Amino acid sequence: MALQEVEQIVLRDMTGEDIHAAAELSFEQQWPHREEDWTLFLSLGEGIVAEMDGKVVGTIMGWRFGENFATLGMVIVTNAVQGRGVGRQLMDAMLKRLEGRTVLLNATAEGLPLYRKLGFVELGTVCQHQASAPVVPLVELRPGERVRPMGAADGEALEELYAQATGMDRKALLDALLPDSSAVVLCREHEQTGFALLRRFGRGWAIAPVIAPDLGGAKALITHWLGTQTGSFCRIDIAEESGLGNWLADLGLPEVGRVTRMALGPAPVPGDAAATFALAAQALG
Structure with missing residues (x-):
């Protein structure tokens, strides 16, 4: 109709x-x-x-x-x-x-004028990094910390971490992504503190999302997946303020583009337990 x-x-x-x-x-x-x-x-x-x-x-x-x-x-x-x-x-x-509802989007430069006219306000910048995955050294973990494959009992904890990191209910998204993704979990003293998914997307593979308690945890999760995909085309979309940009570029994954994160309405307020270091996708946030 x-x-x-x-x-x-x-x-x-x-x-x-x-x-x-x-x-x-x-x-x-x-x-x-x-x-x-x-x-x-x-x-x-x-x-x-x-x-x-x-x-x-x-x-x-x-x-x-x-x-x-x-x-x-x-x-x-x-x-x-x-x-x-x-x-x-x-x-x-x-x-x-x-x-x-509050509506969020990631705007290309071409779309910015329209979105501003509609009342969207700018929240930050998302940077796209991609290249053939280089050989990378593993990040040194803290004592009592490890990265392991996701297990059947991890689902509820990861849903809570994702909600904390984004300030939104992301259960349906996580449930949809997991069947076609590989997932690893960051644990500290056996407690789940972060996770990262790897899935097919576009020209190759996307490391998306990456949820972690801090920069070191995010690097450990990302290097795990880069280490399994050496030579394969990989993409990761990060918040500019994440602190990952120069590190990724130095590893061999340069920034190739950026978009502007915008909101129409009050922006979601993340919790303190975890942060979003890489998006599930630019469209999905």
């Missing part, structure tokens, strides 16, 4: 049948998302497509976390119809669906 029609642009719900066309749009923008990545995103949330003459010319997706927060992303308009207000129509339609 059409949601809106302006200048032959029709907005409607995204379905699985739109995945191929959506992936083509992201390829046009030189984004790395595979059809499998789009399928995962759609399974976690909802999407709207813009059609013109029966062809998909734009997309947007949204994801709800708990009762109070949501993220949106995959805001794409094909080059041929940019400047015709399609992005604004998609944003208005998705924000209406997410009304009553």
Whole structure:
């Protein structure tokens, strides 16, 4: 059912049948998302497509976390119809669906003017690092600390760490990511204090997310996965203030791009137990 029609642009719900066309749009923008990545995103949330003459010319997706927060992303308009207000129509339609929640997004430079007009405020910067994984030395752990594979009994503790690190309920996201990911847990004196996932994404592998109690713990988790993927293409999206940027560049994973983290509404307040050192994905936060 059409949601809106302006200048032959029709907005409607995204379905699985739109995945191929959506992936083509992201390829046009030189984004790395595979059809499998789009399928995962759609399974976690909802999407709207813009059609013109029966062809998909734009997309947007949204994801709800708990009762109070949501993220949106995959805001794409094909080059041929940019400047015709399609992005604004998609944003208005998705924000209406997410009304009553704080909405977070990571904005490209091209999208910043629109998001500012809509009332989004800047929170910080996310930096994208990627390259073929170099040979890396393992980070020295503290006494009583170790990195081990995730076990069946770890789920509840990791959900709590993720909620603490983000200030949001991330159970549904973690549950969706784990079946197609490998996971390791940082423990101190047998207590879970952090974790990191590795999964296929785009051109290779994403180390995403990385949740840790401090910088040293984050480095230990990241080097574990880099050490298993030497020579494979790896990507990690970090908060600029994480303290990881220069370290990653020195290891051989340079920064290749950055986006601006923004919020419409009161930003979530993380707890003290853990912090987000790497995002699950730029779209998901």
